[in-house]
Amino acid sequence: MGFFTKDVDKDKWKNKYLELLNVQQQTADMSREKEELLCKAIIRLALAASGFNAQLDQYLHSIRHHLEKGIDSSTLKKDLEHFIDTLGGLNADNYKSSSDTGFLFDFLLRQYTDTQQQSALQALRNTNTSDNQEQLFNTLLAIINLDVPSAGLVEGIVNQIDIKIVSDQLLRLLEGIDIPIVFSQQAHAVKQELVAVNTAVPFVMLLDRSISLLLQIKQHNQLERQDIDKFLIHITEQLAELDQTVHGANEVALESELRRSKLDQSLSEQIEELQLTSNNATKLESLKEIINDRLIKITTEIQDYNQKESARRKKTQLQLEELTQKVKEMDAESKELKSKLERASAQAFRDALTGLPNRLAYEDRLHNEYARWKRYQMPLSMIIWDIDLFKQANDEFGHKYGDEVLRTISKKLSEHCRETDFISRFGGEEFTMLLPNTDKAMAVRLANQLRYVIEQTDFNYNGRQLRPITISCGVTEFMDDDTSETAFERADSALYKAKQQGRNQCCSD
Ligand SMILES: Nc1nc2c(ncn2[C@@H]2O[C@H](COP(=O)(O)OP(=O)(O)OP(=O)(O)O)[C@@H](O)[C@H]2O)c(=O)[nH]1
Known part of the structure; x- marks a missing residue:
């Protein structure tokens, strides 16, 4: 009669094995859950960052598209690299927008018809390649000499222009541009004065105020743009951080799988050896001894495996909690930004006085x-x-x-x-x-x-x-x-x- 016919030992074996299978299943579930959570977070962040720039949008779209099929670390890494490269390129030429300064030059050339001022403005327009807007504005102000309106300038302007036409043009200019909400009162007051102006001296002061308002609006818009860029960089860093965590999580899951298959292999080798030994055994006592030794070895291996798995589970749990917290924070941040942007864009499309679309x-x-x-x-x-x-x-x-x-x-x-x-x-x-x-x-x-x-x-x-x-x-x-x-x-x-x-x-x- 063979030793394996004893039902109790057989069940003990089976239970151990089933228990291990159960642990393995739990680990796999946890990894899947974590992956889904990460995908969701990255998709949301990519959505929040969309719409700022067409070049960036194509990579954000690609990131979302790939993640909808689940995390593939190498594709995600490639997408992120493209995204960061494009972002870097944008930062370099963001503030060289010639169309922004173009409208200012057009405007000044219309207003300042003195030949010297005209040629100085044209020369500056043709040679202006500077990123430094402040420097540009200072040069412009020096050319038109607004800070100290001399009697000559006042006369010059009065002689050369029809105040009504210029104030109407200024009004149209102010109505045609987006006025940030912080300037709406100031702009409203300037508009009202432009509507009512009828003498030369207040007009020159008003012209000064209008241009200074335009410059302030421009600087404000630049700062806002910088804020958005900062946010994009922040999101990119967070995406990169998440990417690293995914890498880490994948490695841990891989390690666990490796340990598990090592244990499987060791167990089946031991069982095979036991079967061989029992088939060849002639003496019951020595057989008992061998089997006992083997069982002790197998039990130790299982215990060791369980200990390592339990430590790993604790670590994964901790990582998951940290990750959930991070995702929550990022979610709140992107929601806040989205609502800010929605408010800002709603204001940009409304006329402040009547509430109608502008x-x-x-x-x-x-x-x-x-x-x-x-x-x-x-x-x-x-x-x-x-x-x-x-x-x-x-x-x-x-x-x-x-x-x-x-x-x-x-x-x-x-x-x-x-x-x-x-x-x-x-x-x-x-x-x-x-x-x-x-x-x-x-x-x-x-x-x-x-x-x-x-x-x-x-x-x-x-x-x-x-x-x-x-x-x-x-x-x-x-x-x-x-x-x-x-x-x-x-x-x-x-x-x-x-x-x-x-x-x-x-x-x-
Ligand atoms: N109160 C106020 N007046 C404005 C505003 N925008 C433009 N206006 C005035 O609207 C008036 C339009 O005048 P005109 O273009 O001469 O036209 P009009 O008097 O309506 O004459 P017709 O169009 O020929 O019937 C100007 O006096 C502007 O000052 C505003 O926001 N508030």
Whole structure:
């Protein structure tokens, strides 16, 4: 009778083995869980960092795309390397944007027509390759000599320019650029003064203030850009850190697998030897001894393996907790940044006075509606509105009243058009509307309804009932080979016709 026929010993063996299998299963589950958590965190961070720069976006997209299939360390490493290289390249030429300074040069060249100033400005424009904006601005200020406006300069400006035209241009410039919220009050005040300016001396001071405001806005935008770049670098470092942790986790899992297969191999070798010994055994006592020795050896090996595994599990658990904490922090950071960016971009697209979408938002929407019209050929109409004799109302009752009129008209116009229609404050007392799925006849009908609503609105000032305020508009429908500019020109000409024909009317082309 063989020694292995004893059921108790056989069960002891089986249980040990099953226990080991169980431990192995738990380890594998834990690794998978950890990997999923890491993938999620990296995908979220890549999403949060998207949209800043088209070059970076392609790598962020690739990182997300690869991670959706699970972590492959070598692909992730490659993606991250590309990302970091591109980011480094961007930092080098980030602040050389010639278009930013271009608008300043255009503006100054229009305002400073003295030949000396013109040639100095042109020369600076042609040779300016410096990254140092502060230096550039100082040179510019020296050329136009704004800090100490001499009598000669004042006279020069007064003789050479029409104050109304320049202040209108400055107004348009201020309305055309994104004004960060911190400057909105200052910009509003400058705009109001530009609207009201009528003598040369305050105008020169106002010009000084306008340019200094433009410079401040530019510096502010640069700082904001630097902040975003810092955040991108921070995210990249965190991604790299996570990548390292994944590497570490993979190595630990690999080690554990190796130990496990060594144990398996050792156990099966010992069992084979036992079988061989029992088959060849002739004496029961010596056989018992051999088997006992083997069992002790096997038990020691299993205990040793369990001890190491338990230490490793504790370490993995600790790493997992650290990782979870890190992921939570990164998650909170990216959420905060996302909401900050959303707030900032919502502000950039709104007109502060009326709350309507501004000109920038209009350009954006026009781009989309135009593309849709080109593709699907559904009718698309455009209306340009202008308040009638608004200058009179301003002159008579002051700008505060004028602002109130602007707010009331904005509210009425938005309340009385469809949700799919888009209305914006284009600038000053002008509004634009884009009407998808609306042909010219329908647009003219709607325009006349809106015109009537405004005509019927009571405008009060300090409890005083005032004469009605009216609005006029030009209507057009996109057709044939229209570009957004040609359609706009037609609507603008139709508006001009409406004004010429006596105002408070809607004309179409
Ligand atoms: N209160 C106020 N007035 C503004 C604002 N933006 C532009 N304006 C004024 O709107 C007036 C527009 O005047 P004009 O372009 O001469 O036109 P108008 O008086 O409406 O005459 P028509 O368009 O020919 O009917 C100017 O006096 C600007 O100062 C603003 O934000 N607030």
